[in-house]
Amino acid sequence: MVYECIVIGAGIQGSFTAYHLAKNNKKTLLLEQFVLPHTRGSSHGQTRIIRKSYAEDFYIHMMEESYELWAQLEKEAGIKLYRRTGLLLMGPENGKDFQLIKSSIQRNKVPNVVLEKHEFSQHIPNVNLTSGDAAVVETSGGVLYADRALRAAQMVFQSHGGVIKDGEKVINIEPGNIITVTTNSGTYQAKNLVITVGPWAKTLLSQTGLHLPLQVVKINVCYWKEKVPGSYSINNRFPCFIQIQPKEAEHDIYGLPSNEYPGLMKVCYHMGSETEPDERDRQTDRRDVDAVSNYISRCLPGLVPVPAIVEGCMYTVTPDNHFVLDHHPAYSNIVIGAGFSGHGFKFGPIVGKVLCELSMGQNPSYDLSPFSIQRFQGNPQKDP
Incomplete structure (x- = not known):
């Protein structure tokens, strides 16, 4: 079987990417190296702050829709995920x-x-x-219930036919028109790949010839x-x-x-x-x-x-504390979400939406130039 998309990493960004893909009727596999739920990455824990207080307009605009998407997930999952405290x-x-x-x-x-x-x-x-x-x-600032939110996004993803395989560490990625992903338990193929592996991004991306300053x-x-x-x-x-x-x-x-x-x-x-x-x-x-x-x-x-x-x-x-949301410079069907610099959780629904759009070949809903790989010096060449 060839999936429409494989998402590697079932933290908040990967889970929301998979959620949006499944809601767009894309046959999607979500791979996670640890058995879920786990506390080894960056998305665990019971609470995170949600806020619009940023110096940059682009974050404020993204957070406006993010609040709406969090409310939508609350409705879909029938569970409270946000509490306003100021x-x-x-x-x-x-x-x-x-x-x-x-x-x-x-x-x-x-x-x-x-x-x-x-x-x-x-x-x-x-x-x-x-x-x-x-x-x-x-x-409007307040508390997000993080562990609960992660489970809710994964639950809705599965309810739309999405497949989660946990306890499977990716050991090889073979790019191509059809991408082959090998884990310690099996081999999977997909037309598109999204990599959202948090702290493991630098190591995994180096397998694809990409070296990011993370x-x-x-x-x-x-x-x-x-x-x-x-x-x-x-x-x-x-x-x-x-x-x-x-x-x-x-x-x-x-x-x-x-x-x-x-x-x-x-x-x-x-x-x-x-x-x-x-x-x-x-x-x-x-x-x-x-x-x-x-x-x-x-x-x-x-x-x-x-x-x-x-x-x-x-x-x-990342050196500038902004995210990486971009296509791989050499492989247009590989999309990367990385470098969330300790302030990315609240953006999960909107990051997932944007990574979904990139993997589907659509124009993203937001200007992603602040999050481009090109902003780092010495980046690999794009396809000729």
Whole structure:
């Protein structure tokens, strides 16, 4: 049997690509190297932030449709995937990054409320606003239930006739008009291939002669105990937050209200230390944990500044932190989604739609020039 499309990698981007292909009546196989569900990649865990707060207009426009597609999946799967909490954005009042995001959301009419310093503590209890910082709340921001969302996308994909084969690691890709994909358990053929393998992208793509500047980092996902239970709870309407750091050398800190673990709030550093995806547990650098602990001591006085739980995750980071959404430069029937740089989950439905469009030979719904492979120097030549 020859499939219309094979999608390698059943994280959120691959699962949504497969979902859109199946809804377009394309016979699709979704391959996953680990037995599902698993915690070895970048799509696991119970929660992610969803937001439109970006400096770049193109992300805001993509997120507008992404919200609609998340709501559609909720209806199709009959399960709640999104909870609105608002997103509190804090950062140096005169800092470039904060001002860019603030002006961008206001220009694009993203619903927001500017919090004046004198009223901040009245609206946001248990948070100390850093001296010199300003604050704005994006009212449509909130929490995505990640594990639940991944299962929902896969379930709808299967309900449209899609096939999932997990526990099958791809060991060879043979390009051609008909592409042959060999796993440790079998051989499959398809007219088109979409590669969405997260931290394994660099290795797998090198088999096809493509070398992308992708860096894999291990993230310590930390949960911190509330001194008074409920202080930072989703049920008490505590928002998600992003703290924009004053210096470029420092990465942002983000948090989600206590939810998945009762009495524990998720607060993390938006970067980690380089690792190999199959050996991430050997990476024991905890400088990011220390940075968050210091921040909590200063700004979140209602949390115990020692993490109660530390879990692992991985980011696959591009030099400019923008995604890769493009055809393979040498093989037009191979499409690549990679380098989501720790902020791609919320885009899953729209990334899946765009990768589906590329694999079907359609014009994509969005200008993909910010996500092209060509932007990296020294890229391979395209077909003559």
